Amino acid sequence: MLDMKLFRNEFDAVSKQLGQRGVDKTILDDFLKKDERRRELIQETEKLKKMRNEVSDQIALKKRNKEDAQADIESMRNVGRKIKAIDAELEIVEKEIFDIAAVLPNLAHESVPVGEDENANIEMKKWGKPRTFDFEPKPHWEIGEELGILDFERGAKVAHSRFLYYKGLGARLERAIYNFMIDLHVDEHGYTEMIPPYLVNDEAMFGTGQFPKFKEDVFQIANESLTLIPTAEVPLTNYYQNEILEEEQLPEYFTALSPSFRSEAGSAGRDTRGLIRLHQFNKVEMVKFSKPENSYDELEKMTANAEDVLQKLNLPYRVIVLCTGDMGFAASKTYDLEVWIPAQDTYREISSCSNTEAFQARRAKIRYRQSDSGKVEHVHTLNGSGLAVGRTMAAILENCQEADGSVTIPEALVSYMGGITQISKKK
RNA sequence: GGAAGAUUACCCAAGUCCGGCUGAAGGGGACGGUCUCGAAAACCGUUAGGCGAUUCAUCUCGUGCAAGGGUUCAAAUCCCUUAUCUUCCA
Numbered sequence: 001m002l003d004m005k006l007f008r009n010e011f012d013a014v015s016k017q018l019g020q021r022g023v024d025k026t027i028l029d030d031f032l033k034k035d036e037r038r039r040e041l042i043q044e045t046e047k048l049k050k051m052r053n054e055v056s057d058q059i060a061l062k063k064r065n066k067e068d069a070q071a072d073i074e075s076m077r078n079v080g081r082k083i084k085a086i087d088a089e090l091e092i093v094e095k096e097i098f099d100i101a102a103v104l105p106n107l108a109h110e111s112v113p114v115g116e117d118e119n120a121n122i123e124m125k126k127w128g129k130p131r132t133f134d135f136e137p138k139p140h141w142e143i144g145e146e147l148g149i150l151d152f153e154r155g156a157k158v159a160h161s162r163f164l165y166y167k168g169l170g171a172r173l174e175r176a177i178y179n180f181m182i183d184l185h186v187d188e189h190g191y192t193e194m195i196p197p198y199l200v201n202d203e204a205m206f207g208t209g210q211f212p213k214f215k216e217d218v219f220q221i222a223n224e225s226l227t228l229i230p231t232a233e234v235p236l237t238n239y240y241q242n243e244i245l246e247e248e249q250l251p252e253y254f255t256a257l258s259p260s261f262r263s264e265a266g267s268a269g270r271d272t273r274g275l276i277r278l279h280q281f282n283k284v285e286m287v288k289f290s291k292p293e294n295s296y297d298e299l300e301k302m303t304a305n306a307e308d309v310l311q312k313l314n315l316p317y318r319v320i321v322l323c324t325g326d327m328g329f330a331a332s333k334t335y336d337l338e339v340w341i342p343a344q345d346t347y348r349e350i351s352s353c354s355n356t357e358a359f360q361a362r363r364a365k366i367r368y369r370q371s372d373s374g375k376v377e378h379v380h381t382l383n384g385s386g387l388a389v390g391r392t393m394a395a396i397l398e399n400c401q402e403a404d405g406s407v408t409i410p411e412a413l414v415s416y417m418g419g420i421t422q423i424s425k426k427k
Numbered sequence: 428g429g430a431a432g433a434u435u436a437c438c439c440a441a442g443u444c445c446g447g448c449u450g451a452a453g454g455g456g457a458c459g460g461u462c463u464c465g466a467a468a469a470c471c472g473u474u475a476g477g478c479g480a481u482u483c484a485u486c487u488c489g490u491g492c493a494a495g496g497g498u499u500c501a502a503a504u505c506c507c508u509u510a511u512c513u514u515c516c517a
Contacts (some may be wrong), residue, residue: 045487059501061447072500244476
């Protein structure tokens with residue numbers, strides 16, 4: 001949710017920025033008009049309520065003194081009717097305002113490049129050197145199927161396409177990857193480990209910005225207002241929903257492994273094979289609550305935390321900053337990490353780290369009390385994948401494959417694999 | 428599944444039958460002060476916060492007694508719905 005005061009006071013600047021994110025100007029003009037009407041109505045109704053309170057006190061006094069108060073009661077009857085009418089109109093206007101505000105995207109930070117789509121994204125850095133193969137590198141699903149550690153066919157049979165079984169050392173490797181990630185974030189990066197609910201209610205989905213605009217992207221439970229989380233960002237960020245934190249608590253870091261469930265509506269035909277685009281995948285998520293003045297430093301640190309995972313696994317990657325047109329709904333600024341996928345001869349997204357500033361905090365009502373002034377202000381919230389586990393698996397299978405079809409386990413994971421250094425075909 | 432009772436501010440708790448001097452008593456805790464070398468004790472004081480409107484800011488006003496509706500000039504108090512908890516019955 002945007003800051004209403006900012007919107008009002010700097011309407012031109014804000015609407016220009018929202019224009020860059022695809023919002024129609026006429027909606028914003030209407031929005032501003034409705035906001036004015038809302039304040040008019042509030043002033044009218046509050047004036048009448050004040051009068052009602054005063055006269056009611058006089059009536060009480062007269063009754064106590066056994067005086068006649070009938071005239072006052074008659075006149076107040078009319079005031080009561082007026083108040084009811086104004087409040088009814090006010091309710092409608094507020095609903096209309098809310099419906100517009102709920103679907104307006106966040107404003108981009110000034111450092112974000114302006115552009116329409118991913119072509120305007122800017123590469124910030126490259127790390128590691130893609131390996132040169134002296135054989136034709138296979139896509140990870142072939143490697144996984146040939147090694148008998150990934151089973152997409154049975155996943156489709158038992159669930160649906162875009163589901164799979166990890167089997168044997170495949171399941172072990174997935175578990176090694178996320179345990180390694182969580183340990184790294186907890187032991188070295190200062191995050192608190194969490195296991196959140198995997199189903200959340202509508203308020204939580206609203207708080208982080210998925211609802212009401214992106215309902216078609218998620219799986220909902222029939223006859224219940226519960227949704228399978230599309231990312232652990234939802235339960236982690238909403239942990240402090242509707243709370244006022246103390247300044248000393250900040251910053252606070254959470255990390256959690258969770259499955260993520262996505263309907264992938266509208267991505268038919270894209271990445272139909274392999275681990276890149278699934279209806280259910282594991283992800284280690286990082287979430288931060290920060291004071292506003294530090295949130296961009298925290299974003300840099302969080303991105304570095306995600307990079308650290310890739311560096312320790314020795315997987316080549318690049319960092320890009322998303323342009324205004326490519327950013328998510330809630331983000332003020334987003335860095336994507338893209339890992340090298342040899343069989344596709346390209347970099348693919350493996351992490352997305354965003355500062356949403358106060359956008360989610362306003363929706364979820366997460367605030368903090370400044371210790372010296374006692375003033376209450378919205379926190380800034382950040383979230384990032386650290387990392388998507390399935391895609392990490394894909395990257396390892398492809399980057400660490402050998403000519404004979406075996407896969408060498410990255411050094412950092414060997415202890416998590418119980419000493420296993422290589423996955424090879426059973427003889 | 429059925430019946431009865433409960434839900435008041437950071438915590439406990441009065442007020443609800445019988446609506447109006449409740450701008451929610453009282454206590455605990457917390458915080459500040461006096462005293463002290465320092466602390467404890469004692470004493471004095473503060474303690475709905477939030478939200479919204481207004482304002483440069485203050486002042487002020489509206490809202491607020493589990494949540495949401497209703498009745499009334501007026502609701503913590505009367506009525507309805509929902510949630511949670513307790514006890515009892517199956």
